[in-house]
Amino acid sequence: MDFDKAIEALKDELISSTQEVIRIKSVEDDPQKGMPFGKGPYDALCYVLDLGEKLGFKAKNLDGYAGHLDFGEGEEVVGVLGHLDVVPEGDGWTFPPYGAEIHDNKIYGRGSMDDKGPVMAALYSMKALKDSGVKLNKKIRLILGTNEETGWGCMHHYFANETPPSMAFTPDADFPVIHGEKGIIVFDLKYKIDSLEDESFSLLSLKGGNAANMVPDYAEVVIKVDSIDKSIDALRRYANEKGYQADIKEDNGNLKVSVNGKSAHGSTPEKGENAITYLLNLLYSHFNGESSIYNFLDWYEKSLAFKYNGENFGCEFEDELSGKLNLNVGVIKLVGEEIILSINIRYPISYKREDIYSSIRAHLKGLPIEIIEGNSDKDPLYVPKDDVLVQTLMKVYQEQTGDYGTEPLVIGGGTYARAMKNAVAFGPVFPGQEELAHQKDEFISIDNLVKLTQIYTHALYELAK
Incomplete structure (x- = not known):
């Protein structure tokens, strides 16, 4: 399927929405009523859920801990797990860490790569599928967490109240596919x-x-x-x-x-x-x-x-x-x-x-x-390379990038893929690209933001068709 026309039509909106969510300082803070991880993460969650509803998706807020956006119908669910909280900004930034300013075709800001930019790419991938009118046999669900960086209480609460998707990926690591994560x-x-x-x-x-x-x-x-x-x-x-x-x-x-x-x-x-x-x-x-x-x-x-x-x-x-x-x-x-x-x-x-x-x-x-x-220890994750989820995502990555030489990876990073069975990490960092997570002057290039949207659109289509 060719989704490029739908994605191109959404490009300006994708960029502006990414800027808006980056401008929310969503560092965990003291809990408030209905805001278990503080006002910043809660505001970011509400922003994306409200945006998703405007884009035509069904939204659900789970007590301020987490939320999701649904597209389509079907008993089986394909999930995308992303997080909206960020680590503290630190010092020494060239541009304001929550300004979301664009310089040299790059959006600068804390969370631009980890994980707000990729979350927005996934959201607009759902919108591109919706606007294309393709027929899907499975529901697509974008799950949004709010304290991935500091303990995963968001995911514990979410999966205590919701059934996990049949399969999922998280846009919070590297390409091509992360099939293993260290403990x-x-x-x-x-x-x-x-x-x-x-x-x-x-x-x-x-x-x-x-x-x-x-x-x-x-x-x-x-x-x-x-x-x-x-x-x-x-x-x-x-x-x-x-x-x-x-x-x-x-x-x-x-x-x-x-x-x-x-x-x-x-x-x-x-x-x-x-x-x-x-x-x-x-x-x-x-x-x-x-x-x-x-x-x-x-x-x-x-x-x-x-x-x-x-x-x-x-x-x-x-x-x-x-x-x-x-x-x-x-x-x-x-x-x-x-x-x-x-x-x-x-x-x-x-x-x-x-x-x-x-x-x-x-x-x-x-x-x-x-x-x-502490209370945030996590067991290792391992999904075999020949698993259908890994194979499908590898095929999409290869077709969309032309990179047929890079093998699935095992990393030291910890992603939401550990929160459920049959999940792996899939992007957003390309081979050879500088890792900017948790660093000053974190940015996502607009070209990569669009490319992520293209890759995730095809991935969701292949998993849900």
Whole structure:
């Protein structure tokens, strides 16, 4: 089928609607009545549901947690699972993170690629099918979540109240098709400090990072020292030697050190520049002794600094299907006399979460460290390459792109495909394209937005015809 004419007619509307939803700051916030994840995610959900109704689809809001839009009839349902919440914007943007400004044919904004732009491509794919008048034998349902980035309570609530689709894809990863996803564990490490004061310095504050699943692009510490000038000179020399983007200065009689890094998705920590690691490495280069604070710096340097696969943390696992474990230190903060680190791990699909936790605990035995498990752990996902869903989506991708050489992938990212059986991730990032999720200056090109709409239109047609 040729849907290009219908998609071209919708292009301007697709672009403007994508801009509108990006302008909604849908970072999770304190819950309000009817808004379980705060006003921003709720507003984004209402916007897309209202838009879907205007486009001619049946809308349903499930208590502000999630919602869906239906097109067509039939007992079998083909689903598209997308999310409207975003990670915090961070600093250093060239254009306003919620401005949705267009520059060089690109729409800039948090969520433009993860996952609002792809969600809008899926929505207008449904509209293109509707306007084309094609006959379908299955219902198409666009399912909208609102806290994918922070816990998946949206999907737990949705599938507690709705029957899962017969099959589904989520536009929230890479092309051609993601047939496997590593397991995910997220937890805090609490490192107990005996005393915040040492002979040469006292730790006053320490913070960095925005979320466990983001490589932190900023971290800072405030320290009371005996000789500020001496410390500033030494730290600046080391920062220059290492090429760190560090601001080291006196602040109200104390020493303040702030470091900038480069954000990246927590599933690919090696692609970022971890500001927490840079900051702690900077302190480790200058302060030494027998203190509890130095012991922490020494432990971090040897266990976590510049290491991405758990090699010195007791969890260096890998398998043939999915490769090595990935480890990201996403957040650091000083609370009382405890330094708390938030850790995000993506582990190979042949292992279980218990394998990871038990190995880490054994490695940390005897240290003043407590593991606090989170509530957002996710088991691995694996769908064989010869599954009909994988085969159908691969065929559509190949026909629409001409790329017949790229094989289905296993990734460290976690998508809504895990929320139900018979689901995989399908786009939106093309092979060789820069991964922009969770980074500053996130954008989606208008050409790719249209191309996604074309691919998803054909995919939904093939699955539902």
